[in-house]
Amino acid sequence: MKLLDRDGVRADTFSRxxxxxxxxxxRPIVPLESLETQLSSREKRHVGVEVSNVASxxxxxxxxxxxxxxxxxxxxxxxxxxxxxxxxxxxxGFRGVLRAVGPxxxxxxxxxxACGFDEIxxxxxxxxxxxxEQWRRAGASISLPYQQGYSRANSIFEQRRLARxxxxxx
Amino acid sequence: MYxxxxxxxxxxxxxxxxxxxxxxxxxxxxxTEDEFKPLRLQNGLYLQLHAYMLRIAVPYGVLSAVQxxxxxxxxxxxxxxxxxxxxRQNLQFNWPKLVDVPEILDLLADVDMHCIQTxxxxxxxxxxxxxxxxxxxxxxxxxPVAELIRQWSSHHPxxxxxxxxxxxxxxGAAHDRALLKAHDLAxxxxxxxxxxxxxxxxxxxxxxxxxxxxKVVRDFLPKGELLPYLEAVMRVYNAEGRRDNKYKARxxxxxxxxxxxxxxxxxxxxxRAIEPISPVDETAELARIAEAFDTIDYARLAPRSERFExxxxxxxxxxxxxxxxxxxxxxxxxxxVTVSLKPVxxxxxxxxxxxxxLFADLAERFSLGEIRVTHAQxxxxxxxxxxxxxxxxxxxxxxxxxxxxxxxxxxIIACPGLDYCALxxxxxxxxxxxxxxxxxDAVRQAEIGPLQIKISGCINACGHHHVGHIxxxxxxxxxxxxxxxxxxxxxxxxxxxxxxxxxxxxxxEVPDAIExxxxxxxxxxxxDEPFIDAVRRLGVDEFRAAFLGTQDEAA
Amino acid sequence: xxxxxxxxxxxxxxxxxDLRSGDVVFYGDDGWTCDLGRARVAQDHGAADDLEATxxxxxxxxxxxxxxxxxxxxxxxxxxxxxxxxxxxxxxPTIYPHLGRRFGAAQAAAAGE
Ligand code: HEM
Ligand code: SF4
Numbered sequence: 053m054k055l056l057d058r059d060g061v062r063a064d065t066f067s068r069x070x071x072x073x074x075x076x077x078x079r080p081i082v083p084l085e086s087l088e089t090q091l092s093s094r095e096k097r098h099v100g101v102e103v104s105n106v107a108s109x110x111x112x113x114x115x116x117x118x119x120x121x122x123x124x125x126x127x128x129x130x131x132x133x134x135x136x137x138x139x140x141x142x143x144x145g146f147r148g149v150l151r152a153v154g155p156x157x158x159x160x161x162x163x164x165x166a167c168g169f170d171e172i173x174x175x176x177x178x179x180x181x182x183x184x185e186q187w188r189r190a191g192a193s194i195s196l197p198y199q200q201g202y203s204r205a206n207s208i209f210e211q212r213r214l215a216r217x218x219x220x221x222x
Numbered sequence: 223m224y225x226x227x228x229x230x231x232x233x234x235x236x237x238x239x240x241x242x243x244x245x246x247x248x249x250x251x252x253x254t255e256d257e258f259k260p261l262r263l264q265n266g267l268y269l270q271l272h273a274y275m276l277r278i279a280v281p282y283g284v285l286s287a288v289q290x291x292x293x294x295x296x297x298x299x300x301x302x303x304x305x306x307x308x309x310r311q312n313l314q315f316n317w318p319k320l321v322d323v324p325e326i327l328d329l330l331a332d333v334d335m336h337c338i339q340t341x342x343x344x345x346x347x348x349x350x351x352x353x354x355x356x357x358x359x360x361x362x363x364x365x366p367v368a369e370l371i372r373q374w375s376s377h378h379p380x381x382x383x384x385x386x387x388x389x390x391x392x393x394g395a396a397h398d399r400a401l402l403k404a405h406d407l408a409x410x411x412x413x414x415x416x417x418x419x420x421x422x423x424x425x426x427x428x429x430x431x432x433x434x435x436x437k438v439v440r441d442f443l444p445k446g447e448l449l450p451y452l453e454a455v456m457r458v459y460n461a462e463g464r465r466d467n468k469y470k471a472r473x474x475x476x477x478x479x480x481x482x483x484x485x486x487x488x489x490x491x492x493x494r495a496i497e498p499i500s501p502v503d504e505t506a507e508l509a510r511i512a513e514a515f516d517t518i519d520y521a522r523l524a525p526r527s528e529r530f531e532x533x534x535x536x537x538x539x540x541x542x543x544x545x546x547x548x549x550x551x552x553x554x555x556x557x558x559v560t561v562s563l564k565p566v567x568x569x570x571x572x573x574x575x576x577x578x579x580l581f582a583d584l585a586e587r588f589s590l591g592e593i594r595v596t597h598a599q600x601x602x603x604x605x606x607x608x609x610x611x612x613x614x615x616x617x618x619x620x621x622x623x624x625x626x627x628x629x630x631x632x633x634i635i636a637c638p639g640l641d642y643c644a645l646x647x648x649x650x651x652x653x654x655x656x657x658x659x660x661x662x663d664a665v666r667q668a669e670i671g672p673l674q675i676k677i678s679g680c681i682n683a684c685g686h687h688h689v690g691h692i693x694x695x696x697x698x699x700x701x702x703x704x705x706x707x708x709x710x711x712x713x714x715x716x717x718x719x720x721x722x723x724x725x726x727x728x729x730x731e732v733p734d735a736i737e738x739x740x741x742x743x744x745x746x747x748x749x750d751e752p753f754i755d756a757v758r759r760l761g762v763d764e765f766r767a768a769f770l771g772t773q774d775e776a777a
Numbered sequence: 778x779x780x781x782x783x784x785x786x787x788x789x790x791x792x793x794x795d796l797r798s799g800d801v802v803f804y805g806d807d808g809w810t811c812d813l814g815r816a817r818v819a820q821d822h823g824a825a826d827d828l829e830a831t832x833x834x835x836x837x838x839x840x841x842x843x844x845x846x847x848x849x850x851x852x853x854x855x856x857x858x859x860x861x862x863x864x865x866x867x868x869x870p871t872i873y874p875h876l877g878r879r880f881g882a883a884q885a886a887a888a889g890e
């Protein structure tokens with residue numbers, strides 16, 4: 053697995069902890085089932101949780117302030133549910149790190165970032181076939197999207213609105 | 223017509239560059255075919271039986287003469303000299319090479335066109351009433367809303383990997399000419415009791431394997447609140463639409479399984495979770511877009527044209543053509559003219575590059591440079607002066623484009639079927655041709671009156687067979703092409719799914735079977751009773767007997 | 778459209794579309810060809826499996842897409858696909874006979890290939 057974000061390939065400061073795991077993880081990513089116990093026994097803001105793309109906001113919202121990271125699993129690149137879950141979590145106020153885990157492809161980098169993800173944990177095979185340069189290029193391929201209200205502040209609709217108000221005509 | 227502003231133009235160019243990069247990465251192996259497929263589909267590129275196929279978006283069916291000329295150029299330079307207009311108001315080229323597609327997209331971008339989201343599991347190109355802005359029965363022109371949705375849905379970060387395709391249609395008229403109820407989502411511009419215009423939203427229609435009629439989920443959505451509402455619908459569908467079975471993945475199945483009320487409740491809950499106010503100033507955007515459609519300089523003309531009336535009285539062929547082809551324009555002295563792409567025995571919806579160029583010239587001379595594509599695979603010249611109709615007809619006749627069969631039995635909708643399509647189970651075009659030959663006589667067609675035959679080459683129903691007055695579905699039976707015939711479908715505001723008449727028949731038997739049905743209708747109809755009304759009055763069973771040949775009069 | 782080993786009726790040939798052009802191609806003794814007459818005919822299951830493996834390799838190397846075996850019957854004019862779908866696929870749209878394989882051949886001739 054390789055971890056990619058806006059700046060490039062990064063070392064992962066988190067590690068996976070399984071329920072019966074006795075190793076001490078500094079910054080564990082735990083399954084949803086063991087989240088409560090982990091949170092009670094650790095410093096806040098050091099714990100991440102991994103959820104499937106059908107998890108609900110209601111399950112996670114009570115822990116938003118304690119969680120450092122939420123990792124959402126994409127079972128296949130063609131399964132776009134993770135994008136909606138990320139968006140729902142951001143809408144509900146989650147400010148921690150959002151990670152997409154699974155076989156996303158470089159061409160989805162822009163989608164993931166816009167929906168609120170910060171980083172992608174991609175399988176080695178994909179990361180090797182599609183070096184970071186491809187992710188960077190694909191991520192930047194549409195410099196000004198239409199949609200307003202997604203993570204990038206600027207949009208075509210917003211530019212037009214500003215132009216109407218005579219504020220900016222970049 | 224809508225003209226791209228610099229943002230639209232820049233976006234489309236970036237999209238071309240993005241696709242060029244994707245093609246290069248496919249060729250050098252960074253992208254596997256599995257990874258590339260959804261990317262090429264989202265750019266309208268299919269792999270068919272014999273070659274790739276490129277589907278070009280004609281947003282809400284509006285096309286300019288300049289654009290049609292560019293399509294002709296592409297047909298000659300990169301394809302085999304013709305294109306195919308489809309039931310979703312698009313144009314398909316059947317022979318492009320993958321390596322040429324980026325160049326084709328550049329040529330399209332030169333004339334404000336693209337292939338964005340004409341396929342794939344995303345929000346597809348928006349369709350509309352082909353008489354938008356022209357029809358007298360219109361509350362409001364639906365094109366600005368359609369254009370707003372086109373922009374909002376383009377390269378959407380959240381809704382580009384949906385469970386399945388998502389098709390949207392818009393109409394502003396009392397009569398449904400856009401097949402609203404067969405769409406995943408449809409918007410009808412309506413007025414509330416206070417007289418304000420707003421949107422009625424229908425969800426969950428669709429044809430394919432499990433045909434369903436769309437249901438109203440909001441009877442009045444105030445203007446200015448459309449995009450958040452669409453976002454909420456899409457979010458519910460993206461999260462909950464089925465992904466375990468591709469045949470159950472359309473929104474119609476979700477709505478059907480959880481029920482309309484539950485679906486509505488989820489959408490409303492989702493709406494509460496997001497900013498209730500549109501992040502986009504929709505009113506200002508709609509006004510900006512509408513300006514582009516309002517620039518038409520109509521002449522002040524009398525409602526009645528003596529020249530037209532005289533020509534009609536003088537020339538019976540012209541009168542027959544005018545009878546089927548003319549649609550009343552809201553502006554005095556003008557007509558919208560439907561031009562049939564269904565020559566008797568021809569391929570429905572096909573047009574050669576030569577015809578495209580000629581047609582572009584005619585659009586400029588007679589229709590203020592504007593053209594519309596209809597879901598029945600015909601073209602429309604939307605703004606023709608009544609005074610010019612006869613001159614136009616003569617020119618169309620020279621180009622073999624004056625077939626007087628619009629709305630009649632030989633105005634057949636047919637999908638590409640097994641002549642092109644990799645998913646097909648049987649051919650559909652040769653069936654259309656055979657029926658067209660059988661009923662080609664102009665007098666006989668006029669005698670039969672309005673009758674819609676729709677043919678699909680497999681259960682996916684691209685040819686809309688479910689909603690044909692007579693529907694034909696091509697299947698494979700014991701190693702042979704076999705055709706099921708349905709009766710009583712309706713594609714208008716009275717949308718209905720046709721009923722199966724009996725066991726499949728062979729290709730050779732289809733024209734006879736249709737003839738038995740038609741003869742039964744002719745024998746049993748009341749004066750001036752259209753086919754579909756007679757079917758409703760008499761019931762399908764009577765026609766089934768005629769179809770099966772178990773009735774004396776059918777012998 | 779792939780045929781499972783148990784079900785497949787021999788002989789078979791390997792058909793695909795060229796990745797770059799989309800043209801229908803067949804696997805022959807000298808590699809991929811547009812000429813059905815030069816397709817390698819597998820008479821036994823071993824040879825058919827080899828062809829299938831060749832198809833998979835060719836797809837992995839970005840040469841072709843949608844490679845699969847089709848059942849044929851040998852005729853004096855060369856292999857004839859048993860299923861009508863594959864017959865259409867090898868000849869072109871039945872509605873435009875002039876736009877089928879002959880169009881490609883004519884184009885190639887015009888280009889002096
Ligand atoms: C030639 C290649 C084509 C392919 C591979 C193809 C594929 C499909 C598939 C798989 C469906 C079923 C979708 C579903 O049920 O979820 C479908 C439906 C449809 N297609 Fe096509 N299609 C093709 C061409 C066309 C053409 C030429 C037209 C227009 C004439 C068209 C218009 C439609 C329409 C109107 C539907 C029904 C909409 C619905 O399912 O609600 N397609 N197509
Ligand atoms: S109905 Fe079937 S055969 Fe016809 S175009 Fe659609 S997928 Fe192909």
